[in-house]
Amino acid sequence: MNMTEKALALLSEKKFSQLKELLREMNPVDLAGILEEMPLESLPLVYRLLPKELAAEAFAEMDNDQQEVLIQAFSDKELQEILDELYLDDAVDIIEEMPASVVKRILRQTKPEVRKKINEILHYPEDSAGSIMTIEYVDLKKAMTVEEAFHRIRSTGVDKETIYTCYVTDSDRKLEGLVTVKELLLSPKTAIIGDIMQTHVIAASTMDDKEEVANQLQKYDFLALPVVDQEYRLVGIVTFDDAMDVLQEENTEDIEMMAAITPTGKPYLKTSTIDLWKKRVPWLLLLMVSATFTGKIIQAYESALAAQVVLTAFIPMLMDTGG
Template sequence: MEQEQKLTADQIIKFLEERNFKELKEELENLHPVDLVDAMEELDKKQRMLVFRLLSKEEAAEVFTDMNSDMREELLEALTDSELKEIMDEMYVDDTVDVLEEMPANVVDRLLMATDEETRKQINTLLQYPEDSAGSIMNIEYISLRKEMTVADAILKIRQVGINRETIYTCYVTEKRKLIGVVDVKDLLTAGESRLIEEIMDENVIYARTLDDQEQVANQINKYGLVAIPILDHEDCMVGIVTVDDAMLVLQDETTEDISIMAGVSPNEDSYFGTSVFQHAKNRSLWLMLLMLSATVTGEILGHYEDAMAVMPVLITFIPMLMGTGGNCGSQSSTLVIRGLAVGEIEFKDIFRVLFKEIRVAVVVGLMLAVVNGLRIYIMYDQNVMLAGALGLTMIAVVSMAKCIGCVLPLLAKKLGLDPAIMAAPLITTILDTCTILVYFNIVTAFFHL
């Protein structure tokens, strides 16, 4: 079936200019909130406000949730208190908390004033959990059933309260707030109405704790293919759920953070275009400065071998190739290990297995590069076998060293509680530059007795 063409920003502007609000309202009802937010980014402030006011309360709440912080602040300036209250009433509590965490203090106060006392209490509870914990991203709105209920009773309850819950596909069976089982809606719909929940519930429940790291919880959801995972507090009482859409956002944020760190850039929650030039420069300059200063060590080591380079100036021409190869090999290994750590494929206890595998890879890769490079040097430098042999041996040593360092450092960082992404390309390349110079000149000085 051919997909319908999405409403574009230009089409929205045309509707507004023609003041054809009725038809625009109908078109907006068929547009997904995420697509509408994308279109609204191309509108000016007045046009955004007109479009937003054409939306129903439910649609407005979804669109408001999907907006970036700048667009939200812009709308908040124009919305009346009653309009704001209608939007806040339609938003799920976990989404409200996400919005509040991105807003300045004066805006937060106004948003909280637009919520009822019970919702404010729930929001404050979630805000008290540590950042990046499961408690900070969980939704406290879920469907709770009792084991003595019949299937018919459970379905009736879902119909009554399901409209206010983020997900109804999985229901949780509790007793005095203790989680004792789970029931899928599919099981309820296919079971006899007189059967008890106790008979059809699954007692083997996968759960997480409020203080568990949010990335760990997101990986659990991904690993077990869950729609949502129940969250228990320190007293083993069920206090909320983390849904798969929240888990996807967590994994996206964590991946973005790791990519930034691996590139030597301080993580930033704002978008690329939403970040000022000064902030971009600030995020990048610290790492660049540290790496620049650390390269001073490499320069000092080179200075130590001035006499050898004076005797054989040709040695200088091979330094960029060796340093580049070492850095690239180290980056390959570190990237694969960091990825393995992120998805739970590799753990610190596997360090010797990883090291053994990388050593074998290094020997094969090193021999291939050494042979190719040795032949090149033999042909280009008057069939100098000694020089080709020295560079070939150096290549094998550099590749082996790079592979070992590249795989071990991220594992050590993980063991020490640091982000393994710190041990990525920029840092490993800098370390390997120094090590490569030491290995190279020790080998050539031994070969040529310099």
């Protein structure tokens, strides 16, 4: 019996204390997979068994349909607690996929400063680096000592998506360099950040294509890539996990195009037959027209084909060019 079957069995037997112990030890990604197998009517009940932090991490990994079910079931207080635990880019991703009525409720429960940041990210074009970045990063000043840098990391790092790479900015937030936690650990406490930081920084612009940014992260094996505006001010970072999501989306889109299906935002198995038909019809019509032209070409060479019958062996290849 695998973990999913065990969890479903405990749920059906109403052994909630054992189910709670089973779920609380799981990785958030695995937990999200199990929650997606739960009956929708039982999902809110099972979700409320989880510790707050683990619940938020699993929520970010869940399918949009399950997220919407939970949001509808949450009280305002529960929704606010989940939103407080989510990283900003995860909150933005959820908002982009939710119906308008759900989005309004989410934004009502977010703090004013968080709501402002969410709206700023939502204003970037859908395919830009700005739309997938997070503004939760650690920034340092080059006049700081290593000891002061560690103090800042400890005081602010708990709410940041990554603390391994810290970015050095000036008073106008312009990016001046970066330093890793490894470099900080290996440097004396009195060392100055400006002396140990890397000044040659590869950065992306907020308007760069998100696929290009993802490819940059893959090319240089970065954990995160800084994102700057037109004045080279640091406005956010794109993390490796978000880049992987972008590459997966682009690969799925390419496969759908190869299969003559207009790309859709939903998984194939969760897309209705009518929607699949609508997505495929334009391509089928195009292929029908091209096949008609191929047939006309073959018809024009009927006499040559009659004289050299061996040429008919090439007809399948010609027809394939029309789809």
